[in-house]
Amino acid sequence: MNKLSGKTALITGGSSGIGLASAKLFLAEGARLAITGRDPERLETARQQLGDDTLALVSEAGCLNDIEALLEQVGQHFQTLDILFLNAGIAEPTPLELTTEDQFDRIMRVNFKGVFFTIQKALPMLKPGASIIVTTSITNRSGTPNFSVYAASKAALRSMVQSLGLTLIGQGIRVNAINPGPIDTEGFNRLPLPGDVFQAIKTDIEGRSPIKRFGAPEEVAKVALFLASDDSAYVVGEEIVVDGGISLVCLP
Numbered sequence: 001m002n003k004l005s006g007k008t009a010l011i012t013g014g015s016s017g018i019g020l021a022s023a024k025l026f027l028a029e030g031a032r033l034a035i036t037g038r039d040p041e042r043l044e045t046a047r048q049q050l051g052d053d054t055l056a057l058v059s060e061a062g063c064l065n066d067i068e069a070l071l072e073q074v075g076q077h078f079q080t081l082d083i084l085f086l087n088a089g090i091a092e093p094t095p096l097e098l099t100t101e102d103q104f105d106r107i108m109r110v111n112f113k114g115v116f117f118t119i120q121k122a123l124p125m126l127k128p129g130a131s132i133i134v135t136t137s138i139t140n141r142s143g144t145p146n147f148s149v150y151a152a153s154k155a156a157l158r159s160m161v162q163s164l165g166l167t168l169i170g171q172g173i174r175v176n177a178i179n180p181g182p183i184d185t186e187g188f189n190r191l192p193l194p195g196d197v198f199q200a201i202k203t204d205i206e207g208r209s210p211i212k213r214f215g216a217p218e219e220v221a222k223v224a225l226f227l228a229s230d231d232s233a234y235v236v237g238e239e240i241v242v243d244g245g246i247s248l249v250c251l252p
């Protein structure tokens, strides 16, 4: 039997990368699906790949009005939610001397604040047995020069997953995180860095990685499926690292 038969899922940032790979896998495992993204064209391309039954909604992950509107639409469509996968996120360099307050606030809003309020607003739709999954990053465990704000936003998520894991397990709702290392996604390849700097970072990561390669989004999706399904029924407030072992050698 499919692992997600009869379940409904909302994946934020489901139009590309890890979110889209997870959407495809959840669908193949029998879930009914809603996905979000910012860019309407990318969202439509994803919807065409996922099929007409998938609800694809433009929604800004850091905007509370958008979050409320999104959950209203998802509520009308599905009534209840079994899986809430909060995966939308932005990664931008924030060199200490150059970072503006606007940029700081935007990264925190999308990566952290929006996740908290999406969980809050979705709560009435989540029933016992529901699973909330949050995408963090291995940057939340180590020093990440030039990405301090992004790393801190993901560290805040890790802490929140532990606290909300305890808060919600009494209602039968599990909260966990997926912690990816370097994954070869559209988002990673769009990092706003000069070409030669970007290539040097990629080569350095591959060289330091015990597995000597980037991960594929599909490899993260399989862990998301584990956390989404009843296979992880006894996993609460946990953060599962999916990084080919790189955090073992990069951490002090």
Ligand SMILES: NC(=O)c1ccc[n+]([C@@H]2O[C@H](COP(=O)([O-])OP(=O)(O)OC[C@H]3O[C@@H](n4cnc5c(N)ncnc54)[C@H](OP(=O)(O)O)[C@@H]3O)[C@@H](O)[C@H]2O)c1
Residues within 6 Å of the ligand: 012, 013, 014, 015, 016, 017, 018, 019, 036, 037, 038, 039, 040, 042, 043, 059, 060, 061, 062, 087, 088, 089, 090, 091, 110, 135, 136, 137, 138, 179, 180, 181, 182, 183, 184, 185, 186, 187, 188
């Ligand atoms: N790739 C990695 O190496 C890596 C490592 C660690 C953690 N992560 C985390 O994994 C998650 C997914 O990243 P990815 O690599 O799969 O990137 P991706 O390919 O760029 O996918 C990101 C998804 O999130 C959506 N999104 C981004 N900002 C949004 C916003 N403000 N509002 C709504 N949707 C938004 C994107 O939609 P649009 O395209 O329309 O903007 C897209 O669907 C992120 O949280 C990221 O921080 C990635």
